[in-house]
Amino acid sequence: MTPKKEKLKTILAAVGVPLRVYIGAVFIAASLFKIYEPYQFALSVATYQMAPLPLINIFALALPWVELVCGVLLIAGFWTRANALLISAMMLMFICVLSVALARGLQMSCGCFASQDAADEIGVHTLLRDFAWLAVSLYVLLFDDGRFGADGLLEKWRKSHA
Amino acid sequence: MKKLVIRSLIIVAIALTAAFLTNLLRPEPLAWIAGAPYNIFSDCPETAQHALPLKIGNVERERDFFVDARKAAQFEAGRIPGAFSLPYDSLFPADAAKVDEIREAAGGWRIVVYGDMPGAKLLADDLFSQKAGNVYYLEGGLDAWLAAGYEVEK
Numbered sequence: 001m002t003p004k005k006e007k008l009k010t011i012l013a014a015v016g017v018p019l020r021v022y023i024g025a026v027f028i029a030a031s032l033f034k035i036y037e038p039y040q041f042a043l044s045v046a047t048y049q050m051a052p053l054p055l056i057n058i059f060a061l062a063l064p065w066v067e068l069v070c071g072v073l074l075i076a077g078f079w080t081r082a083n084a085l086l087i088s089a090m091m092l093m094f095i096c097v098l099s100v101a102l103a104r105g106l107q108m109s110c111g112c113f114a115s116q117d118a119a120d121e122i123g124v125h126t127l128l129r130d131f132a133w134l135a136v137s138l139y140v141l142l143f144d145d146g147r148f149g150a151d152g153l154l155e156k157w158r159k160s161h162a
Numbered sequence: 163m164k165k166l167v168i169r170s171l172i173i174v175a176i177a178l179t180a181a182f183l184t185n186l187l188r189p190e191p192l193a194w195i196a197g198a199p200y201n202i203f204s205d206c207p208e209t210a211q212h213a214l215p216l217k218i219g220n221v222e223r224e225r226d227f228f229v230d231a232r233k234a235a236q237f238e239a240g241r242i243p244g245a246f247s248l249p250y251d252s253l254f255p256a257d258a259a260k261v262d263e264i265r266e267a268a269g270g271w272r273i274v275v276y277g278d279m280p281g282a283k284l285l286a287d288d289l290f291s292q293k294a295g296n297v298y299y300l301e302g303g304l305d306a307w308l309a310a311g312y313e314v315e316k
Contacts, residue, residue, distance in 0.1 A: 035184065038185070038188075038192045039192055042192065042196070042200065043200055043202065046199075046200035046202050047200075047202045049202070053196050053199055054195050054196065056196050056200065057192055057193055057194055057195060057196045058194055058195070060192070061181045061182075061185055061192060061194060062177065062178055062181045064181075065177040065178070065180045065181040065184075066173070066174060066177040066178075068177070068180075069173055069176055069177040069180065070173060070177075073173065079169045079173065081166055081169075082166055082169035082170045082172075082173055083173060085166055085170050086170050086173060086174070
C-alpha cells in the first residue's frame, strides 16, 4: 500500500473513533432499561404486533445484551468491524420495523396501550434518526479497523511478540 | 469476511450467555417462550364505550389532559396545572365548542376529568359520548392528586 493510501486510511479510521464511541454509547444507553425491565420491553415488542408470540421473549431477553456487548466492545475498539456489522444489522432491523409500523399507521399514543414505552410517538423524525445512526455504524464498519483501539494495541503486541 | 462473520457469531454467543445467566439470577425470571399472548391494551374507553376510572398512580402528568369538573370558584382556588375548566352542569350537556377545544388541546392523548363525584364521572361520560377522545375520570379527584404530593396551580 502506498504511503498516501495508508495516510488516508489512518485519517478515516481516526474520524471513526468519536463516531464509534457515540454509537456505542447510544447502544449501551438503549440496552440498560431493557435489561433491567425485560417484561416491559417484551410488552413493547408485542405492541408492535410483528413478532410471533414464541419469539417475543427470546427477542426481549437477548437483544438488549447484544446491544450492550456490542456497545461496550465498539467503544473499546475490540473486534471493531464485527461489532459495527452487528450494530448496522440491528439498525436495519429497527428501520424495517419502524417503517412497517408507520406504513400501518400504528397510533400508539392514544393512551390505550399498556406499554408506556411504545406510547412514545414514532414518526418520520424517528426514522431519520435511525438512518443517521445506520450511516454512522456503516462508516465505522467500512473505515474504522480499530487501529485506535484495542484492536490496534493487540496488533502491536502480536507484532512485538512475533 | 469469514473472520468478520465468525467474530460476530462469537459476540452474539457471549451476549446470549449473559442474557441467559442474568435471567436465571432474576427473582422472577422471564420465560424464554411466552406462555400466553400479551395484553397490549390497557383498559380503553373506546372498547368499554364509556369513560373509565383512572387511578392516581397511572396518571401521566406530563401528557394527560386534565379537565376540571368543579365550579369556577373552586377551579380558581386551586387546580391541576394546565387543567381546563368545564364545570359539570346536571341540566345541560357540555358545550360542543368547548368539547372541540378539549379534543384539540388533548392532541389524541388521554383526557382525565376530575372533581366531585358523581359530577366528574358524569361529565367524563358526556365528553366521551360527544367523541372528545379517550376520556377517563380521576379516582379520588383533586384530593388524590394532593395526597400523591403533586402541586396545584392557583
